[in-house]
Amino acid sequence: xxxxxxxxxxxxxxxxxxxxxxxxxxxxxxxxxxxxxxxxxxxxxxxxxxxxxxxxxxxxxxxxxxxxxxxxxxxxxxxxxxxxxxxxxxxxxxxxxxxxxxxxxxxxxxxxxxxxxxxxxxxxxxxxxxxxxxxxxxxxxxxxxxxxxxxxxxxxxxxxxxxxxxxxxxxxxxxxxxxxxxxxxxxxxxxxxxxxxxxxxxxxxxxxxxxxxxxxxxxxxxxxxxxxxxxxxxxxxxxxxxxxxxxxxxxxxxxxxxxxxxxxxxxxxxxxxxxxxxxxxxxxxxxxxxxxxxxxxxxxxxxxxxxxxxxxxxxxxx
Amino acid sequence: xxxxxxxxxxxxxxxxxxxxxxxxxxxxxxxxxxxxxxxxxxxxxxxxxxxxxxxxxxxxxxxxxxxxxxxxxxxxxxxxxxxxxxxxxxxxxxxxxxxxxxxxxxxxxxxxxxxxxxxxxxxxxxxxxxxxxxxxxxxxxxxxxxxxxxxxxxxxxxxxxxxxxxxxxxxxxxxxxxxxxxxxxxxxxxxxxxxxxxxxxxxxxxxxxxxxxxxxxxxxxxxxxxxxxxxxxxxxxxxxxxxxxxxxxxxxxxxxxxxxxxxxxxxxxxxxxxxxxxxxxxxxxxxxxxxxxxxxxxxxxxxxxxxxxxxxxxxxxx
Numbered sequence: 243x244x245x246x247x248x249x250x251x252x253x254x255x256x257x258x259x260x261x262x263x264x265x266x267x268x269x270x271x272x273x274x275x276x277x278x279x280x281x282x283x284x285x286x287x288x289x290x291x292x293x294x295x296x297x298x299x300x301x302x303x304x305x306x307x308x309x310x311x312x313x314x315x316x317x318x319x320x321x322x323x324x325x326x327x328x329x330x331x332x333x334x335x336x337x338x339x340x341x342x343x344x345x346x347x348x349x350x351x352x353x354x355x356x357x358x359x360x361x362x363x364x365x366x367x368x369x370x371x372x373x374x375x376x377x378x379x380x381x382x383x384x385x386x387x388x389x390x391x392x393x394x395x396x397x398x399x400x401x402x403x404x405x406x407x408x409x410x411x412x413x414x415x416x417x418x419x420x421x422x423x424x425x426x427x428x429x430x431x432x433x434x435x436x437x438x439x440x441x442x443x444x445x446x447x448x449x450x451x452x453x454x455x456x457x458x459x460x461x462x463x464x465x466x467x468x469x470x471x472x473x474x475x476x477x478x479x480x481x482x483x484x485x486x487x488x489x490x491x492x493x494x495x496x497x498x499x500x501x502x503x504x505x506x507x508x509x510x511x512x513x514x515x516x517x518x519x520x521x522x523x524x525x526x527x528x529x530x531x532x533x534x535x536x537x538x539x540x541x542x543x544x545x546x547x548x549x550x551x552x553x554x555x556x557x558x559x560x
Numbered sequence: 561x562x563x564x565x566x567x568x569x570x571x572x573x574x575x576x577x578x579x580x581x582x583x584x585x586x587x588x589x590x591x592x593x594x595x596x597x598x599x600x601x602x603x604x605x606x607x608x609x610x611x612x613x614x615x616x617x618x619x620x621x622x623x624x625x626x627x628x629x630x631x632x633x634x635x636x637x638x639x640x641x642x643x644x645x646x647x648x649x650x651x652x653x654x655x656x657x658x659x660x661x662x663x664x665x666x667x668x669x670x671x672x673x674x675x676x677x678x679x680x681x682x683x684x685x686x687x688x689x690x691x692x693x694x695x696x697x698x699x700x701x702x703x704x705x706x707x708x709x710x711x712x713x714x715x716x717x718x719x720x721x722x723x724x725x726x727x728x729x730x731x732x733x734x735x736x737x738x739x740x741x742x743x744x745x746x747x748x749x750x751x752x753x754x755x756x757x758x759x760x761x762x763x764x765x766x767x768x769x770x771x772x773x774x775x776x777x778x779x780x781x782x783x784x785x786x787x788x789x790x791x792x793x794x795x796x797x798x799x800x801x802x803x804x805x806x807x808x809x810x811x812x813x814x815x816x817x818x819x820x821x822x823x824x825x826x827x828x829x830x831x832x833x834x835x836x837x838x839x840x841x842x843x844x845x846x847x848x849x850x851x852x853x854x855x856x857x858x859x860x861x862x863x864x865x866x867x868x869x870x871x872x873x874x875x876x877x878x
Contacts, residue, residue, distance in 0.1 A: 319788050322692075346770070347747040350668060354685040367672040367685065374640075429665040452664070470637050 253523035258535040261403045265539035266307065272546045273308035280335035280549045281310040282362065282542075283328050287318040292514060293340040296534070300338070303538050309545070318343050322355055329357040335552070336362040336545040350429075359552065362545045364391040365430060374437050375467050385558070386551045389544045394435040396536040397488060397512060398442075404508050404528050406486050407442070418443035421483050425449045425498065426490030431512065435488065440468035447473070447480035454480060478502055486510070487526075489517035500525055512537075571841035576853040579721045583857035584625065590864045591626035598653035598867045599628040600680065600860075601646050605636040610832060611658040614852070618656070621856050627863070636661050640673055647675040653870070654680040654863040668747075677870065680863045682709040683748055692755050693785050703876070704869045707862045712753040714854040715806060715830060716760075722826050722846050724804050725760070736761035739801050743767045743816065744808030749830065753806065758786035765791070765798035772798060796820055804828070805844075807835035818843055830855075 273279065282304050286297050297313055304311040316324045321343060328334045337360040341349050358366045358380075364373075368380070372388040380386035401407060407416040422439050426432035427450040436448040440457035448455045453472060460469030473480075481487065481502040489498050490512045498517050503509065503525040511517045512533040523529055591597065600622050604615050615631055622629040634642045639661060646652045655678040659667050676684045676698075682691075686698070690706040698704035719725060725734040740757050744750035745768040754766040758775035766773045771790060778787030791798075799805065799820040807816050808830045816835050821827065821843040828848040829835045841847050 323785075347665070347668065348751065350665065351685070351688065351747055354672075355689060367669070370669065371673060429669055433666065467641075 253526040253529055255523065255529050255531060256404065258400070258530060258533050261400050261530070262535040262539045265399065265536070265543060266303075269539065269542045269546060270307045272543075276546070276549065279308055279310045280545060281312065281333060282336040282338065282545055283312045283314060283334050285321060285324060285328075285337070285339045286313060286315045287321045287343045288340065290340075290342070293342075297340050299534070300538055300541070303535075304542060307542060309542065321352060325352065325355045329355075329360060334360060335549050336360050338362050338541065359548060361389075362392070362541050362548065364389040364395070364544055370429075370434060373434055376441055380551070385554050387547050389547050390438070390540075391430060391434050392540040392544055393431045393512060393533070393537050394438055395544075396533050396540045397431075397435055397510060398438055399540065400510055400530055400533060400536055401439075401486060401508070404510075404530070406508055411443070414441075415443040420444045420485045421480075422446045422486040422488065423449060423477075423481050423484040424488045424490075425517070426488075426513075427452075427455070428490070431490055437468050444486075447475070447484070449477060449480070489513060491515065491517050498522075571844045571847055573841065573847050573849060574722065576718070576848060576851050579718055579848070580853040580857045583717065583854070583861060584621075587857065587860045587864060588625045590861075594864075594867065597626055597628045598863060599630065599651060600654040600656065600863055601652050602629065602631045603639060603642060603646075603655070603657045604631060604633045605639045605661045606658065608658075608660070611660075615658050617852070618856055618859070621853075622860060625860060627860065639670060643670065643673045647673075647678060652678065653867050654678050656680050656859065677866060679707075680710070680859050680866065682707040682713070682862055688747075688752060691752055694759055698869075703872050705865050707865050708756070708858075709748060709752050710858040710862055711749045711830060711851070711855050712756055713862075714851055714858045715749075715753055715828060716756055717858065718828055718848055718851060718854055719757075719804060719826070722828075722848070724826055729761075732759075733761040738762045738803045739798075740764045740804040740806065741767060741795075741799050741802040742806045742808075743835070744806075744831075745770075745773070746808070749808055755786050762804075765793070765802070767795060767798070807831060809833065809835050816840075 284297050284300060286293060301311045301313055314324060325337065328337050337356050339352060343349050343352060353365050354367060358368055369389055370391060373390055378388055380388050406420060409416060411418055417439055422444045424432055424436050424446060427448045432448060436446045436457040439446045440459050443459055446457040448457055454475055456471050456473045457468050482504060484504060484507060486508045487503060488510045492513055492515060494515045496517055497519055500522055505525055506527040507525065508528045509518055509522055509526040510530040516531060602615050602618060604611060619629045619631055632642060643655065646655050655674050657670060661667050661670060671683050672685060676686055687707055688709060691708055696706055698706050724738060727734060729736055735757055740762045742750055742754050742764060745766045750766060754764045754775040757764045758777050761777055764775040766775055772793055774789050774791045775786050800822060802822060802825060804826045805821060806828045810831055810833060812833045814835055815837055818840055823843055824845040825843065826846045827836055827840055827844040830851040834849060
């Protein structure tokens with residue numbers, strides 16, 4: 243009935259800060275119930291202004307929720323020893339490192355130096371391996387919770403908020419029938435995310451420069467983990483039926499092609515660069531341009547879990 | 561007095577097979593003393609003919625020294641589960657994976673799936689971290705030996721054989737005064753090697769595409785690990801006084817420039833490509849064109865250590 247012939251954006255932008263609210267409240271209550279202020283230590287060993295901003299932002303959020311936060315700025319060559327000191331310091335509850343430090347595989351080495359018990363980012367090999375295998379606890383007695391890597395977890399929570407998970411379906415199968423494209427297959431976000439979504443029932447196409455892989459939960463009730471296959475399909479083929487598109491390409495020039503997006507799809511970008519142009523809303527029903535605030539909420543939620551694990555260990559030895 | 565005006569090679573080629581002999585004998589005796597044949601399982605999940613050759617070669621050497629060897633050829637998507645099965649199988653003593661599998665960081669994830677107790681390559685994060693910190697045992701009681709990554713260890717043994725280590729000097733300081741250039745700073749060979757040599761007293765220049773770093777033991781008797789600094793020097797400047805040059809550039813076109821090599825230097829190449837032209841002997845006093853046979857000897861030596869650790873753990877719980 244409109245006399246305008248211009249195509250108007252139909253979709254809606256949902257901000258991470260809106261989605262984060264319920265988790266922020268949950269964490270704040272958790273700290274109150276705890277009756278003490280756990281300490282998070284962040285390590286900054288680069289000159290990257292984006293990392294410094296993220297550090298300041300984590301600091302502010304942590305303190306506003308009742309945590310203690312300490313930013314330790316160290317030389318990159320001193321970082322390993324500094325992490326080990328924090329590992330050994332009983333007054334430190336959680337540790338995070340603002341990467342990149344060296345910008346190469348040495349960063350993965352450093353990440354593993356952070357002790358399992360204090361790794362709020364959930365990037366310790368043991369946490370990642372447990373995630374791939376749907377193993378929820380660290381111990382056979384199921385007292386110590388295994389945490390999840392915070393960025394993939396944040397994206398799962400965002401997709402829950404956006405209604406991609408159908409709550410009528412049984413838990414663990416709530417993405418059944420959904421098709422998801424994830425453009426990024428890094429070891430710290432893209433690959434774990436594809437696995438998490440596949441474990442919830444989705445068919446996930448994981449896209450990177452090497453090609454496209456399909457992650458599914460596979461068949462058979464005994465399957466303990468998702469199944470991965472290389473597929474000989476184009477981006478267009480995997481995208482045209484995609485209900486959800488998640489991007490994480492760290493390049494200012496990369497833009498996901500709007501014309502490939504199905505009408506009414508959900509688009510989420512976790513890169514610090516804008517991987518979608520704003521006109522994506524001409525196609526997408528729901529668009530989340532950044533995810534950082536939910537990631538920080540998950541990080542602090544992980545910290546609470548680690549503090550609970552610690553209390554459990556102390557109780558067990560007394 | 562020669563009437564020839566052509567420059568003749570002055571240096572000598574030393575083959576890895578010659579250097580490996582004493583270690584092969586040591587391992588063979590170790591297996592005899594053990595009174596049983598430990599089992600090594602190798603996983604091949606790629607089509608790379610070089611990897612297949614290396615697998616066959618490890619198999620032959622293992623069996624000739626009294627070990628049992630089993631090559632398991634699996635699909636790359638099945639590899640993780642296959643490794644976990646071998647981790648849980650009491651009849652398997654050691655595990656190795658022929659990389660590359662995916663050729664990206666997922667390979668580092670897979671390497672960490674191999675259990676600490678069976679990782680003959682010494683690439684588990686704990687072994688690498690112990691190496692950087694000169695920590696020789698896994699436990700406070702100093703019963704369980706921490707093993708070393710086998711390629712860097714092989715190069716140390718090669719340099720010992722070639723006389724780069726001065727045995728008159730006290731143990732732990734036998735490279736004192738030596739200058740070493742390592743062209744490769746990978747997390748599995750170049751960087752650990754630079755650290756090992758610096759921990760033995762050398763000044764090591766670690767060269768890669770990102771620039772040059774200097775590894776030294778640093779000053780002060782309390783220093784528990786080497787010190788690393790970025791240096792603003794050229795390859796020519798760091799090479800002209802180098803007593804030892806170690807290369808590991810995985811490219812058929814890369815050749816270390818002969819004219820930079822000091823007369824009488826030691827040149828060792830651990831790449832599967834030939835990083836030196838044969839005329840390097842016009843400058844180098846000693847030249848080792850390949851190191852694989854010493855690496856395999858170290859791998860089997862590590863396997864023996866792991867079996868001894870296992871015996872120690874069983875004895876401790878009985």
